[in-house]
Amino acid sequence: MKRFLAIIVLFVAVLTQGYSQRKIVNLPDLPGFITLKCDFHSHTVFSDGNVWPTVRLGEAYRDGLDAIAITDHIEYQPKKDQIPTDHNAGYNLIKEMAKEYNIIPVHGTEITRSMPPGHLNALFITDANALVKDSVYDVIETAVKQGAFIQWNHPGWKSQEPDGIPKLYNIHRRFLKNGWIHGIEFFNDSEYYPNILEWCQEYKLAVMANSDIHGIISERYKEPEYTNRPMTLVFAKEKSEAGLKEALFAGRTLAYFGDMLAGKEEFARPFFYQCITVGPKYHETSKNYYFDITNHSDIPFYLVNGPKGAPTSITLNARSVTRVVLSKAFKGTLTYDVKNVLIGTDKTMKAEIKF
Ligand code: ZN
Numbered sequence: 001m002k003r004f005l006a007i008i009v010l011f012v013a014v015l016t017q018g019y020s021q022r023k024i025v026n027l028p029d030l031p032g033f034i035t036l037k038c039d040f041h042s043h044t045v046f047s048d049g050n051v052w053p054t055v056r057l058g059e060a061y062r063d064g065l066d067a068i069a070i071t072d073h074i075e076y077q078p079k080k081d082q083i084p085t086d087h088n089a090g091y092n093l094i095k096e097m098a099k100e101y102n103i104i105p106v107h108g109t110e111i112t113r114s115m116p117p118g119h120l121n122a123l124f125i126t127d128a129n130a131l132v133k134d135s136v137y138d139v140i141e142t143a144v145k146q147g148a149f150i151q152w153n154h155p156g157w158k159s160q161e162p163d164g165i166p167k168l169y170n171i172h173r174r175f176l177k178n179g180w181i182h183g184i185e186f187f188n189d190s191e192y193y194p195n196i197l198e199w200c201q202e203y204k205l206a207v208m209a210n211s212d213i214h215g216i217i218s219e220r221y222k223e224p225e226y227t228n229r230p231m232t233l234v235f236a237k238e239k240s241e242a243g244l245k246e247a248l249f250a251g252r253t254l255a256y257f258g259d260m261l262a263g264k265e266e267f268a269r270p271f272f273y274q275c276i277t278v279g280p281k282y283h284e285t286s287k288n289y290y291f292d293i294t295n296h297s298d299i300p301f302y303l304v305n306g307p308k309g310a311p312t313s314i315t316l317n318a319r320s321v322t323r324v325v326l327s328k329a330f331k332g333t334l335t336y337d338v339k340n341v342l343i344g345t346d347k348t349m350k351a352e353i354k355f
Contacts, residue, residue, distance in 0.1 A: 055216075151184065277294045302340050
């Protein structure tokens with residue numbers, strides 16, 4: 001019996017200490033900043049999601065994230081007959097456990113209105129229950145007074161904007177004038193909205209990418225189709241809630257999903273050069289130079305529209321080395337359009353390759 005008890009005790013010890021594993025997301029830091037991988041839009045049973053809040057934490061850990069926000073709808077609670085109304089529950093249920101996972105929990109909620117203004121997430125709030133108000137102006141004003149970062153969600157969602165193209169309505173202009181919008185989703189799940197990039201430039205807003213997950217994340221984003229869920233890459237001075245918040249309000253972000261990166265050129269350009277290493281020439285013949293480009297990141301890069309006399313296109317597969325053969329007759333600079341790095345509505349980033 002004693003031995004039996006000892007085995008039970010051992011089992012309990014193993015279970016409570018336990019261990020779990022997260023994948024490595026290969027995305028570099030920027031000089032002077034840490035790249036925090038974040039998802040600022042998710043749902044649980046406290047609105048129209050299908051999981052308990054702590055499940056979101058386990059998913060985020062396994063996906064290699066540094067921060068998550070549970071952002072249940074304030075105005076839409078289809079399960080309220082089964083689950084009592086408490087708009088702070090999602091955050092309160094994960095905030096202590098998040099420490100065990102080294103994940104920053106962001107206190108958030110989704111303000112859910114028809115277009116305009118559509119849906120907005122209030123992040124870094126102190127009390128979501130204080131945001132139950134009729135007037136959306138009052139809601140946003142109260143959230144901002146709580147210190148909220150306001151993110152405009154899926155601005156071109158077809159249920160609200162049938163042509164899929166985001167539009168700035170008067171109410172958005174008023175919010176922007178008041179400093180009440182701080183970021184816009186470029187990616188919401190697999191939908192994306194290129195024309196928000198100009199607004200983010202003009203109004204100094206953060207470009208965001210989030211899952212807006214309602215079901216099970218591993219069922220939605222499966223390999224080989226997807227290697228990672230949508231992520232907002234935040235370039236923070238330190239990994240902490242304060243560091244995250246400062247970087248978001250400063251607009252130091254990029255949106256990443258699938259094989260696409262979008263955001264302001266001032267961050268996209270150094271990020272691209274952190275992802276790749278262009279090696280020195282390792283061989284030459286009478287006709288050609290030979291060199292390697294290593295892509296350390298999870299994002300493939302498609303270099304197109306090469307200059308005359310150089311390779312027309314070069315694909316830098318994720319976590320791979322690409323061999324480049326360049327004719328000695330070529331004398332110009334090796335400049336390419338990076339097809340999958342978007343810095344404006346119809347504008348891809350240009351990159352120069354120096355070896
Ligand atoms: Zn949502």
